[in-house]
Amino acid sequence: MKNKDMTIAEICLNDALGGLELTAANCFEYFKNKTNCYAIVAPDTKLDKLIDNKNKFTVKRNKILPLIPAFKLAKLIDNNNIDILHFHLGKDIIPIVLAKIISKKKPIIIYSRHMNMTRFKNDIYHRWLYKNINMLHAVSRQVKEQLEKYIPSSARPPIELVYLGTKESSIDENKIETLKSKYNLENTFVVGMIGRIEDEKGQHILIEAISKLNNPNVKALIIGSAPREEYMKKLKEMVKSLNIEDKVIFTGFTKEVNEHMKLCDASVLATKKETFGLVVIESMRNKVCTIATNNGGPLEIIDDNINGLLFDRTPQDLASKIEYLYNNPDIKNSLASSGYEKAKREFDYETQMQKLYNAIQSV
Structure with missing residues (x-):
């Protein structure tokens, strides 16, 4: 039964579509079945296209004149009797706090922090911002510790640690076979990397690792789109110069993420500073062996050599981990299998979403 006494607005004004934006969409999908809920996104973005619902509004972020989106948000708050603003990105904090002040309703603000925090927020401006936030949601212990370190206690709202979760999705087996044929992956050991194609994500590390293996039966499947064409161009030039064009496949953006993931014998997360690693638990839930960088969020998910592998973010170490899995299929x-059991036990979508909803409800 819905809680009709509480109205939540899920806000994400970003133009990209990655784990953070998908989490905002997932929160909207889950919360709207629990209570009154609206989605507020930037117009004509991938997230705008993804969320198809009559309870969706669009607001464009304005870095120079934040009062413009703030007034629009304040109007939406008052017209729709919104009690709680739940947002996910630091860039949205200014218009949201201003909207709270401008509105008659004065809603509660909850900030889910997905990104690393690396600077102290002890100046007057940041103290004012955080004093207007009612709760911080940390997606990992690392993020919680950063929030405690960098936001002074006099301005820091209560922090709730709730990990993200993932579902066990239904898979189109026929689609998998079609994709296998499309990418020519028969009798091939496939190493996948899923996510935005950008330098920080480290696709270049996987490409170099593939070149070091010099194994004709191992291919890299790089799944996702590039926000900046320069990096994609650099990767393709790198593939060509290493003479491994037959071993690296760029799929581009796809909505069939789980089917693409199921093509893989192993998946790689090579991000330099990952706060959590949603793609890690998604891979685990798809029963794909995961190799991730040995810092940040992955350390809270993977138990090395028990339910996945950790590597030191060098191509040499990644190549050795891939070779190890290739030579030891039983391992x-x-x-x-162990990764799947841990993801199902500790990072279940329904369980984690309910924990977050309960935390929001208790503010």
């Missing part, structure tokens, strides 16, 4: 399958 690969065991790691994948």
Whole structure:
């Protein structure tokens, strides 16, 4: 039964579509079945296209004149009797706090922090901002510790640690076979990397690792789109110069993420500073063995050599981990199976969403 006494607005005004934006969409989908809920996104973005619902509004962020989106948000708050503003990105904090002040309703503000925090927020401006926030949601212990370190206690709202979760999705087996044929992956050991194609994500590390293996039966499947064409161009030039054009496949953006993930024998997360690693638990839930960088969020998910592998973010170490899995299929399958059990037990979508909803409800 819905809680009709509480109205939540899920806000994400970003123009990209990655784990953070998908989490905002997932929160909207889950919360709207629990209570009155609206989605507020930037117009003509991938997130705008993804959320198809009559309870969706669009607001464009304005870095120079934040009062413009703030007044629009304040109007939406008052016209729709919104009690809680839940947002996910630091860039949205200014118009949201201003909207709270401008509105008659004066809603509660909850900030889900997905990104690293690396600077102290002890100046007057940031103290004022955080004093207007009612709760911080940290997606990992690392993020919680950063929030406690960098936001002074006099301005810091209560912090709730709730990990993200993932579903066990239905898979189109026929689609998998079609994709396998499309990418020519028969009798191939496939190493996948899923996510935005950008330098920080480290696709270049996987490409260099593939070149070091010099194994004709191992291919890299790089799944996602590039916000900046320069990096994609750099990657393709790198593939060409290493003479491995037959071993690296760029799929581009796809909505069939789980089917693409199921093509893989192993998946790689090579981000330099990952706060959590949603793609890690998604891979684990798809029973794909995961290799991730040995810092940040992955340390809270993967138990090395038990339910996945950790590497030091060098191409040499990544190549050795891929070779190890290639030469030891039973170990690969065991790691994948253990990873699946841990993801199902500790990072279940319904369980984690309910924990977050309960935390929001208690503010």
